[in-house]
Amino acid sequence: MKKFMLFALLCLPVLLQAQTVITGTVTDEGTGRPLEGATVAVQNGPSTITNSKGQYRLPLPRSGSYTLQASFIGYTTVRETIAADAAAGLNFRLQETGLFVKPVEIASIRAGRNAPFTKSEIGKEDIARQNLGQDLPLLLNQLPSVVTSSDAGAGVGYTGLRVRGSDITRINVTVNGIPVNDAESQGTFFVNMPDFASSVSSIQLQRGVGTSTNGAGAFGASLNLSTNQFNEKAYAETDNSFGSFNTWKNTVRAGSGLINGHFTVDARLSRITSDGYVDRASSNLRSFYTSAAYISKKSSLRLNVFSGQEKTYQAWNGIDEETLKTDRTYNPSGTNKPGEPYDNETDNYQQDHYQLFFNHALRSNLQFNVALHYTRGRGYYENYRDANAYADYGISDPAPGISTTDLIRQLWLDNHFYGGVFSLSHQAGKLNWSVGGAWNKYDGKHYGKVIWAEKGGFDKDYRWYDLTAFKMDMNFYWKGELAVTERLKLFADLQYRRVNYELNGFRNNPDIRRNNRYNFFNPKAGATFQLNDQQHIYASYAIGNKEPNRDDFEASIAEAPKHETLRNLEAGYVWRSSKAGVSANIYYMNYHNQLVLTGRINDVGAYARTNIPKSYRLGLELEGHYHVVPRLTLAGNIALSQNRIQEFTEYLDDWDNGGQKEAVHQNTDISFSPNLIAGYTVTYRPVTGLQIDWVGKYVSRQYLDNTSSQLRSLDAFLVNDLRFNYTVPQQFFRELGLQLMLNNIFNEMYEPNGYTYGYLEGGEVKHSNAYFPMAGFNVMAGVKIGF
Template structure:
């Protein structure tokens, strides 16, 4: 051990000695003006940004000839090979003369110095870890983020929580267009397989964030952008294989700029896996196409992308006993009459097609306009084998056998969802010397049809594909916003953001309660304001206050025929410090999120016997988040983040099933933890570049104890865990391809047995309150390999 430590210290000292500082400026070649926020990077190495004066400083390996690249949106990238001993390099970038700025990004995303808490990933950050896992897993190293996977290995259904808020409280947009499901308000990334391979930038705003289109942000806003401009033609093949017979194949191609105006990009992907959990297989297919016309003042783009998934259900979880002795056990599809046998098609099947049409127009040099139309077509079902189902549940007369009616039967059913989501968004953006503003909005309509079919029954009695319910639902969402950012002084900037949002529900019954009909209207006013103070070119502090409102989910309206759930309100205070230095970066922030009428599970049973969410008057989250990186030397970078939080419900009542006497009993609690909200989360990444072309990342993630409900009962909780991964990325030196690289990811290298997700059920038996927990375990040690070829 001492020898290894000594060798590591010698290596680090060698790293530290073999380096030199390079500085310079990045300017517009035509005007000579400095370009603030331009990226300056060592190829396959660390990067930095220019300050307001266009200046940068970066540490490069000495005694070599590293390639330095400067890039800025709307300009042609420029490279310079640095000779040993050179300590300065200036770049004068040439504007492309084409309108390639994405107006929807500038309008919706929080700007570099906006007073909101955010993290960003660029195309390179995504590519170095993208080996087929669902997109939420690629966000795992961001502050306050907890991810999970039903199948245990990241392929198939996955979960994402930010500051303890699940995906139904996270606003998700793709190029400014909302993708949250209108009814559940969740986003199912399994319906968009390998979408990360088409994403070139991600911004995650934590808290209410800035105004955007679609669902209300109650935990975070996730903005994905795919509208990348590729000047030159390219082709790319990505292939991977890993544990649990997991395969990933991706083919990408682009035309580059044709006749100075046209571009076409396309991707085709297939991912499959048997999953860590028994029978938790996934068969995922997707494609992405984008065609654009770009001129000096106009850009028109048409995107079509689609995903089709078939996954064996693995969302039912396992007991504590199985977690200890049989972690891969999957109870889904069990056939009671044949112990140990399972139905082979207990699957979820869904296809989702997206169509997006954009027009970006420069009205003046300082004023841009964006309008987009969108349509999403979704259809699919999940199929179940059910044991001993009552005929009366399906509205069917029991068949008579041997002279007596048969009241129950094993059967196979499909629950179908057939929906259309369509609408449009728009935005204006003007950038003046001391004042920037944007205005925009959107109108979206959802038309959904829910129906169920019985496709087989052991004892007969059903017509072919018998439908026992067929219900429609509609939802309309309209919003309009205005944002302004003004320089009050040279260092002080003020930000104001106001949004009006109108939501209309039309719900015509539920599967278990077809008589409940709802017509609800909501009118929300969501104001936001903040200040940013520039300490110097590298540092600023900020503070903001925002109010967000959110309508209930579809299922919340099933709670009662006579009671209507109230909408939720979040009041969010953020304050932070940001450092963008040449060698290091740091962001530290505190937040306070105060909820009114938050909807949570309390154990209460609704009118049809299902467990429904209930409004609780007050609850809050108070936290501290820190993230940063430090380039110790050109070959070694340290990065990390930590989140400390207190998440409390001052008072609430739990409803517990009374198995002894029937009905439910009420248990009152005070000052309890909000479920799935760990008090401590931290992550770290150590990146070493020992030789040219090779990058090695040691990645760690710790998540503290999570409670499965709001009682703070340790018996109803998920244990804390620390998981470590190793990632290797090596670009081979060769001349045949533009790039030939290999990837190897070793996940959970210490084979930690952990479960990041689950649920619980409380009851009273023999006068004692008890609980049954269900866990969704993750895989132990596993791996994925990949090869990337760029033509």
């Protein structure tokens, strides 16, 4: 039935609708210079980007009136209303604002339009069409090679993101060029930035090593978020949505527009709450975002302050295989308390961000950027623990015969992350180049408190460990693009990165001390050849290096893990026109000393990741869209890959005889790396202002470990959603928008994430799997009012 419905949708008989094509140019009003990369769009309709000659081509229906908008960074937006049946051509002449509004801090680390790297971009309007409260990773779900998950099952709270099988600890994330990855785990916890998507103006996801960036090493992808958008006119708007699992999102945004020709202020206040699909997996998320700027002809000064506060009931333990069959929403967290589950088995964290930017045009072709940043994070997660030994907390037994007690404990993080980034960009003539870098420092505390014990014996808020960690991360890069001919461009990117990481003990192993220093050289090179105004091919080769994360250093007292190295080859073809676009690329990611879980227990009693000498990813990614008629657009992507570990040794706990036994595996699949990922979107605009999107995502089998055992895997799944966005024609508000999301319309029961434990019992290899189930059919509806 699902396949038939999909086929019927793809074959909608709307092809008979007549259409015409409007063409024209976008130029600088003062100089007449063509503006390459300017956006020309039909209001609530298709859009296109101008070529190197400033030309555009856009399909329109033969009847009706339409508003076309031309926009370009640093220029005033122009709108024109035309009758489609009388349209032949329309030229736009844009006037410079006379203000320095170019986001220099973004351009220095993003891959350019024709750079030889594989990338996808999402604009503000695309973000808004699906932003009804789900965490930011789920808004990226339709990008090639992306798999997302949610601990609570409905996209609110803790969420996961993988790109080409690489998890979030291998994805470099920056906000306006400022690194946001946690310095120790190297992950990014978007739950600490609730509703941040409402302040994001554009997103770029580079797959593979990509260009040099700031912060943690890009080892699978780079995700760059931009918020420094210039708003010329004052605005105010409110977004409110409600849906399944008692999910609420309330957002208020406002901006001053340009005051006295120089000042702007923008602000957002958000609240998201949800009961979650999984039992007790509730979320209470609050955040704000403010940005104030002074802008002159050659300079801009901007201060961003934003903060997120989250309280989520823990759902990160998953559920076992047998329970999954009978009670998909069961949550084991807190159930070790006698009677009802413990009601405060929660995660609590607050993260505050401060960003100060100064951009200056030294000359018309030479631009400078410097930024200072400070991130303050603190919080804890709380657990009810049953029958814990006093000795494990460094406490003597309170009385003879009493050696254990039920207790409640909190595990705390208290950290400071601060530093600066800079870039200098030159854009003129045949050689465009930029230099940049960053210096960042992390000061972190890890400590634990016992706040209650059934049988006493603890002082108030007793701390049984109090540890520190420090990390310095600096990098310097040079990037250059040389136009050898009008069609051939060569690209080079050289980065030096130095990391000093000092660890002063672990909760379970306080005597382990680490002081590690790394010096990484990460070169990249590539070429782009322009076949014509619509087509180009590219190829690049990049090397990335990455230090181990905090948990890896608990591996052994005597031996530290080695750093990982990735050699990444990318080659692709891109074709863009006003009616369609296609991109195809192949990639080869060759790892040396990749860190993976093998089941090995190290000499300090912990399961540790182990360096695997040889492993690789080989894949093909295809992405495209086609405006069948102005009211109907088809888009899709597919990723085929082979992800292999050439050889590794698995360690299995021997429940019969004690200790561990070894099993050697060869040519196995890398865990969580599906061989096929596909997505499709069918967009139909039946009337002016209404857009309907049918969205589908298929992910093939994923293995929970690196043994390629189907018994330790996640089943393939296909999920379909329907989205409705309607701008109501009226005169009372600047904008009145209605949104409806019907998620998982075929009620697919699926699990995109999990974990496994293998062991030997009765002479046989056995396994224990845990899964994170996603919600079946669910609904979200929203109302947006703009003033």
